[in-house]
Amino acid sequence: MSEAPAIDQPEPGPLLPEGGQGGRLPALSLVPKADAKQSMKDFKSDQEVRWCPGCGDYAILAAVQGFMPELGLARENVVFISGIGCSSRFPYYMNTYGMHSIHGRAPAIATGLATSRRDLSVWVVTGDGDALSIGGNHLIHALRRNVNLKILLFNNRIYGLTKGQYSPTSEVGKITKSTPMGSLDAPFNPVSLAIGAEASFVARTIDSDRKHLTQVLREAAAHPGTALVEIYQNCNIFNDGAFDALKDNATAEEALIRLEHGQPIRFGADASKGVVRDPATGDLKVVAVTPENEGSVLVHDAHATSPTTAFALSRLADPDTLHHTPIGVLRSVERPVYDTEMSEQLETAVEQHGKGDLGALLNGNDTWTVL
Amino acid sequence: MTSQVSSPSAEQHNLGEQRNPVKETKRLDRVIIRFAGDSGDGMQLTGDRFTSETASFGNDLSTLPNFPAEIRAPAGTLPGVSSFQLHFADHDILTPGDAPNVLVAMNPAALKANIDDLPRGAEIIVNTDEFTKRAMTKVGYPASPLEDGSLSAYAVHPVPLTTLTVEALKDFDLSRKEAERSKNMFALGLLSWLYHRPTEGTEAFLKKKFAKKPQVAEANVAAFRAGWNFGETTEDFAVSYEIAPASAAFPTGTYRNISGNLALSYGLVAASKQADLPLFLGSYPITPASDILHELSKHKNFGVRTFQAEDEIAGIGAALGAAFGGSLAVTTTSGPGVALKSETIGLAVSLELPLLVIDIQRGGPSTGLPTKTEQADLLQAMYGRNGEAPVPIVAPSTPADCFDAALEAARIALAYRTPVFLLSDGYLANGSEPWRIPDLDDLPDLRVRFATAPNHDGEFWPYLRDPETLARAWAVPGTPGLEHRIGGIEKQDGTGNISYDPANHDLMVRTRQAKIDGVTVPDVTVDDPSGEARTLVIGWGSTYGPITAAVRRIRGSGGRVAQAHLRHLNPFPRNLGEVLGRYNKVVVSEMNLGQLAHLLRAKYLVDARSYTQVTGLPFKAEQLATAIQEESADV
Structure with a gap:
């Protein structure tokens, strides 16, 4: 029986140097490398892109196509799998292998592919309705299993393809076609949800910030296990300006908290604000930074074993105004990867019992012979 | 353990050498035994062991486990009764038997729940220790049936099984409660004596099963031997019985006993090997399919990956993802699970990827009867999807046949790039029979050719088809130059690109249907020894045994009836219409309300008559014979 093809181990090198080709990627060590230098053009398919003009999806597609050559992977070993929704058309536009599946199920389908083919780099493209509503169960279980998948969750806080109903990330009171008097249900915070679901890598970025988006993709790609990247994405038809608070220069400085591992969490004009731990409750809060409290500003540790602080950071954002929205890598920890362990069990079974012998299996231990 | 069966004298048990020469031995051609007790009494294990002894002795056999859905149903109650019926013979048999000749009743509930199935004169072995006033009142016996004469039509053997077991184990350091738990092994020992069963297999089994608790192993072996010796010495059992091996019924070969789910699991491993795909x-x-998951998870050294998903949808989703990557992909479930998987089966139809959907049918609708059998998912398998989404259907006819059916389902899936339904059921899954172990060289070649090069002017078109089979090209990720995207949206013929073109959709719907209609399946064969039958009895799946047994009865009493059995439900065999047309009357017997009859009537415009049963149990041969005779009386 054929296993995944044997792949030469890449030379050890620096961990994905920015803009460089290849590098040492533990998550992708079994994926064959491209023979030649690639360009963005190599990852564009011949299909006409059919999103609405002005859609945030274009920017994300360009960022992903622009970033892929950096990984230097053989294009035929890259697979994009999506569910249903506007964002889920994404695989058609990538000149890789791809599957546009059914609503909410992409993480499950990708799990089967990634666990049976460790020589592939498997990416899931999904949206807030696809991943958090109809496919919520598959998302949380993919995260807890820690399969080697990179999940790009395009969050536009609306149902676009079905023409404008509220989504599980829409703010309470959202007026839509299905909620003329305002939506009643409290939204999910995808980052909080992912951290609660034992995700080993959770990040958030924004469609319009190409540099930040690319850096987050870079770190997600390098992560062994499931990486969830929430991408705030503007739907200019049904929810235009949903993230303006984070995009307008006038407001972004006060609203956006850019997280960087190992750096104090400060933001606002002249980094005048900072995040500190409230000694009374243990929770996090935003304060004006003063010479007295400067030393107590929290230093971001994405690699902290406990998810507690990452979760607290995810809760700083106000779901209505988006004030104090952290972006960047909230959590990135290493823990056992499902598909690696599954393969190891197969190897152990062969060590313990020898390679399967069909004749012996069918015979079993209890036979009789008719002469 | 391997034994040779060439003559009835091939006894291998040690205990048998001590057999009391004074006691009489009678020869029987067949026996039906039913073990019945509380669901915690170990009746399934007892039945399994007696079956293994019987198989290794060389009898033909057929089994029917019957148990409640609850793991430990309330003790001593009628719904809590678990039973195991075994039919074994010195000749070829087809069913677990209609009515037990022997009932082993471990308590009043077991007696009450089963007494109506016993013919007059049947033997009943009862555990008298459990016939307390309280236990009898619990199941509505106002007076002891052992004393009030209500069992006078039967040969009752009252045995204090519990007391005897505890007494036999008094030298072991066990509490009374612990010792009592071996009473099923005492009963097994007694029955093994009564029917001259070989015993070393059971002793070896017990030692292995309780290898980590040697004291428990020894106690069970001691109880088992005590049961045997009790039969040997007690005056209550004056006669023991021999049922010669069914040597003439079996073609030469090496045999083992096998249940449907085990045979199915082995068939999947074999298909993987024959296809050279992981x-x-x-x-x-989900009951009654979980045993396939359990079994396959033991065979990781064959490169088998088993994934216990978060739900039914993810189970088939992961399988479909693996199929995309070039695995032989399988999902196993029962009816309620199929309902949840329907959308993904539709996606597999659209993607045209090979995928085995194995439905171990159980009583429905909804949760229905999880541990009982039924064949009511046929129309769900046939039509249970949105849009025109044809899926081939294969059904095994006996427990051992599940092996071949798995290979056949894999053949169709791989050759035609399509999901395939395999419809087994609870009766096949848990029932067992002797299986002639196949020669590996006789297994079919299931290897596939992946696409490795562009197939259209230097491009790769994933929906270019083989002109013979209409199967599309299958290129797996990792193949350079063949990068392509597939999805559930309608595709343009050839390129596979999204297409909303009306004519293209019409073409694709008809092409997918034509592909399935064109699947090659063997012709159905008709069994009509007289060549003069005017009535045809037709069935599918697990009803093969009961229908064949019923047909034999009819012929035995001079009746003429033809029989056909369908392994392929979609597409039907090419000659089926012609076969149906040959008979004045067509009787369809199935465990639903007439689903196959409905399909036959619709497709062949034949006035098929239904004889159906949905009791959660297989047909009884006699009942079926009567019904078929009544149906064909006026032909």
Whole structure:
């Protein structure tokens, strides 16, 4: 029986140097490398892109196509799998292998592919309705299993393809076609949800910030296990300006908290604000930074074993105004990867019992012979 | 353990050498035994062991486990009764038997729940220790049936099984409660004596099963031997019985006993080997399919990946993902799970990827009867999807046949790039029979050719088809130059690109249908020894045994009836219409309300008559014979 093809181990090198080709990627060590230098053009398919003009999806597609050559992977070993929704058309536009599946199920389908083919780099493209509503169960279980998948969750806080109903990330009171008097249900915070679901890598970025988006993709790609990247994405038809608070220069400085591992969490004009731990409750809060409290500003540790602080950071954002929205890598920890362990069990079974012998299996231990 | 069966004298038990020469031995051609007790009494294990002894002795056999859905149903109650019926003979048999000749009743509930199935004169072995006033009142016996004469039509053997077991184990350091638990092994020992069964297999089994608790192993072996010796010495059992091996019924070869789910699991491993593709199972636990997941998870050294998913949908989703990657992909479930998987089966139809959907049918609708058998998912398998989404259907006819059916389902899936339904059921899954172990050289070649090069002017078109089979090109990720995208949206013929073109959709719907209609399946064969039958009895799946047994009865009493059995439900065999047309009357017997009859009537415009049963149990041969005779009386 054929296993995944044997792949030469890449030379050890620096961990994905920015803009460089290849590098040492533990998550992708079994994926064959491209023979030649690639360009963005190599990852564009011949299909006409059919999103609405002005859609945030274009920017994300360009960022992903622009970033892929950096990984230097053989294009035929890259697979994009999506569910249903506007964002889920994404695989058609990538000149890789791809599957546009059914609503909410992409993480499950990708799990089967990634666990049976460790020589592939498997990416899931999904949206807030696809991943958090109809496919919520598959998302949380993919995260807890820690399969080697990179999940790009395009969050536009609306149902676009079905023409404008509220989504599980829409703010309470959202007026839509299905909620003329305002939506009643409290939204999910995808980052909080992912951290609660034992995700080993959770990040958030924004469609319009190409540099930040690319850096987050870079770190997600390098992560062994499931990486969830929430991408705030503007739907200019049904929810235009949903993230303006984070995009307008006038407001972004006060609203956006850019997280960087190992750096104090400060933001606002002249980094005048900072995040500190409230000694009374243990929770996090935003304060004006003063010479007295400067030393107590929290230093971001994405690699902290406990998810507690990452979760607290995810809760700083106000779901209505988006004030104090952290972006960047909230959590990135290493823990056992499902598909690696599954393969190891197969190897152990062969060590313990020898390679399967069909004749012996069918015979079993209890036979009789008719002469 | 391997034994040779060439003559009835091939006894291998040690205990048998001590057999009391004074006691009489009678020869029987067949016996039906039913073990019945509380669901915690170990009746399934007892039945399994007696079956193994019987198989290794060389009898033909057929079994029917019957148990409640509850793991430990309330003790001593009628719904809590678990039973195991075994039919064994010195000749070829087809069913677990209509009515037990012997009932082993471990308590009043077991007696009450089963007494109506016994013919007059049947033997009943009862555990008298459990016939307390309280236990009898619990099941509505106002007076002891052992004393009030109500069992006078039967040969009752009152045995204090519990007391005897505890007494036999008094030298072991066990509490009374612990010792009592071996009473099923005492009963097994007694029955093994009564029917001259070989015993070393059971002793070896017990030692292995309780290898980590040697004291428990020894106690069970001691109870088992005590049961045997009790038969040997007590005056209550004056006669023991021999049932010669069914040597003439079996072609030469090496045999083992096998249940349907085990045979199915082995068939999947064999299919993977024959296809040279790694096996991937995506599954969610559900009765009565879970044993396939359990079994396959033991065979990782064959490269088998088993994935216990978060739900039924993820189980099939993961399998479909693995199929995309080039695995032989399987999902196993029962009816309620199929309902949840329907959308993904539709996606597999659209993607045209090979995928085995194994439905171990159980009583429905909804949760229905999880541990009982039924064949009511046929129309769900046939039509249970949105849009025109044809899926081939294969059904095994006996427990051992599940092996071949798995290979056949894999053949169709791989050759035609399509999901395939395999419809087994609870009766096949848990029932067992002797299986002639196949020669590996006789297994079919299931190898596939992946696409490795562009197939259209230097491009790769994933929906270019083989002109013979209409199967599309299958290129797996990792193949350079063949990068392509597939999806559930309608595709343009050839390129596979999204297409909303009306004529293209019409073409694709008809092409997918034509592909399935064109699947090659063997012609159905008709069994009509007289050549003069005017009535045809037709069935599918697990009804093969009962229908064949019923047909034999009819012929035995001079009746003429033809029989056909369908392994392929979609597409039907090419000659089926012609076969149906040959008979004045067509009787369809199935465990639903007439689903196959409905399909036959619709497709062949034949006035098929239904004889159906949905009791959660297989047909009884006699009942079926009567019904078929009544149906064909006026032909």
